[in-house]
Amino acid sequence: MKSLHAQHHALADSSYQLTVLSEAEAAGARLPAFAHKLRESGLLPLRPTELAVMQVNVGKMCNQTCRHCHVDAGPDRTEIMTRATMQLCLDALAQTTIPVVDLTGGAPEMNPDFRWFVEQISALGRQIIVRCNLTIIVANPKYYNLPEFFARHGVRVVSSLPHFSAGRTDAQRGEGVFARSIRALRMLNAVGYGVEGSGLLLDLVFNPAGAFLPGSQAGLEREFKQRLLREHEVVFNNLLAITNLPISRFMEYLLESGNYESYMQKLVAAYNPVAAANVMCRSTLSIGWDGQLYDCDFNQQLDLNVAQNAPQHIRSFDAAALQERAIVINQHCYGCTAGAGSSCGGATA
Amino acid sequence: MEKSTYYNPADLAKFGNVADWQPEMGRKFFDYYGEVFKEGALSEREKALIALAVAHAVQCPYCIDAYTSDSLQKGADEAQMMEAVHVAVAIKGGAALVHSVQMMNKAKELSM
Ligand code: SF4
Numbered sequence: 001m002k003s004l005h006a007q008h009h010a011l012a013d014s015s016y017q018l019t020v021l022s023e024a025e026a027a028g029a030r031l032p033a034f035a036h037k038l039r040e041s042g043l044l045p046l047r048p049t050e051l052a053v054m055q056v057n058v059g060k061m062c063n064q065t066c067r068h069c070h071v072d073a074g075p076d077r078t079e080i081m082t083r084a085t086m087q088l089c090l091d092a093l094a095q096t097t098i099p100v101v102d103l104t105g106g107a108p109e110m111n112p113d114f115r116w117f118v119e120q121i122s123a124l125g126r127q128i129i130v131r132c133n134l135t136i137i138v139a140n141p142k143y144y145n146l147p148e149f150f151a152r153h154g155v156r157v158v159s160s161l162p163h164f165s166a167g168r169t170d171a172q173r174g175e176g177v178f179a180r181s182i183r184a185l186r187m188l189n190a191v192g193y194g195v196e197g198s199g200l201l202l203d204l205v206f207n208p209a210g211a212f213l214p215g216s217q218a219g220l221e222r223e224f225k226q227r228l229l230r231e232h233e234v235v236f237n238n239l240l241a242i243t244n245l246p247i248s249r250f251m252e253y254l255l256e257s258g259n260y261e262s263y264m265q266k267l268v269a270a271y272n273p274v275a276a277a278n279v280m281c282r283s284t285l286s287i288g289w290d291g292q293l294y295d296c297d298f299n300q301q302l303d304l305n306v307a308q309n310a311p312q313h314i315r316s317f318d319a320a321a322l323q324e325r326a327i328v329i330n331q332h333c334y335g336c337t338a339g340a341g342s343s344c345g346g347a348t349a
Numbered sequence: 350m351e352k353s354t355y356y357n358p359a360d361l362a363k364f365g366n367v368a369d370w371q372p373e374m375g376r377k378f379f380d381y382y383g384e385v386f387k388e389g390a391l392s393e394r395e396k397a398l399i400a401l402a403v404a405h406a407v408q409c410p411y412c413i414d415a416y417t418s419d420s421l422q423k424g425a426d427e428a429q430m431m432e433a434v435h436v437a438v439a440i441k442g443g444a445a446l447v448h449s450v451q452m453m454n455k456a457k458e459l460s461m
């Protein structure tokens with residue numbers, strides 16, 4: 001499968017995605033503006049709380065082409081962060097006490113400077129999260145020792161595994177992905193990841209493989225733990241349930257399958273003010289592969305930069321000025337505020 | 350537009366309106382309903398699958414829609430959902446079939 005970008009698909013253009021999102025809003029009072037909902041909850045303008053996570057997207061290159069990918073990542077994407085931009089992130093980090101750096105992509109490990117970057121962040125004493133897609137570990141011999149490398153730097157590994165059955169996983173992430181993911185999980189377990197007492201955290205991410213919301217995170221976690229242990233002798237720490245946001249390739253799936261309108265209605269109907277108060281953009285700064293600043297990885301993919309009056313690029317990072325900004329919101333934000341809420345750390349309410 | 354069927358998928362979302370003409374009974378029903386589907390001795394997924402099976406047994410299209418989506422949401426996969434339906438089929442089929450004993454009795458009674 002090719003990325004939307006390589007297909008020259010209309011949805012590869014973020015402004016077109018924003019048009020689709022706003023048309024659904026115009027389609028009827030049934031889909032109210034997200035800003036209106038936030039105002040009702042007393043949260044408009046949406047302001048940052050304390051900055052706790054620097055999320056760095058080190059590139060769109062990936063060995064997979066999952067059908068729900070909000071990054072439109074894939075083997076045909078070449079945009080990756082340079083070492084010079086990574087250095088700017090490190091300089092910014094050094095000025096602050098931001099405790100967590102969350103590395104994402106694409107497959108972040110495919111960036112040739114990835115290991116160097118992890119070593120430098122680790123030297124600054126910050127906790128590192130890597131959004132590892134699992135299959136990258138078994139994709140090529142040069143990645144086989146990633147589990148040891150992660151363990152050496154105490155990296156917290158967060159990996160998508162949409163389902164404990166091969167069928168539902170492969171339908172979303174590609175043929176054979178489940179089997180390769182299980183092999184990678186075993187390699188992570190072998191160095192201590194997910195094993196009680198090791199201190200090495202391995203979290204899995206549940207994304208619904210279709211046009212529905214995730215169920216209760218705790219219930220799904222119990223289910224995943226039992227099944228993965230019984231059928232594959234795999235252990236892990238936490239399951240993070242994440243709602244698919246209606247953008248990029250998931251938007252394409254929704255439109256093609258005729259589910260777009262009903263999915264948006266589902267999200268709106270499930271709007272939860274408690275989840276809205278805890279959206280991750282309030283405590284996260286997101287940095288794009290080219291150093292531009294965003295409120296979150298979703299806004300990044302929609303080319304919605306941080307508000308005009310805030311620094312726009314990591315080279316002009318200014319924590320105090322960023323604290324003053326209003327977070328840029330749009331209709332896709334309903335995805336973060338539906339039901340139990342959704343963030344890179346799972347449910348929020 | 351004239352409806353070609355008695356059932357309208359949009360009516361599922363109006364289920365709550367059934368409390369309009371009898372709020373107290375409606376409230377009691379929905380409180381009870383909510384309580385039944387909470388995680389308990391059975392997991393939420395198991396309850397969703399039971400509901401899916403029962404929906405087929407009572408042949409309620411609203412419930413089939415609702416509990417197909419709920420089962421997926423609670424983490425069930427296609428194989429589990431189809432097995433649940435077969436449980437309903439087995440019970441319904443079995444229930445019909447076991448009555449054939451009565452047919453056999455009656456036939457014997459009436460026959461020479
Ligand atoms: S969802 Fe993750 S693994 Fe899949 S294509 Fe996107 S970045 Fe790659």
Ligand code: SF4
Pocket residue numbers: 279280281282295296297298299327328329330332333336
């Ligand atoms: S999509 Fe981004 S900006 Fe919108 S609520 Fe979610 S995290 Fe915040």
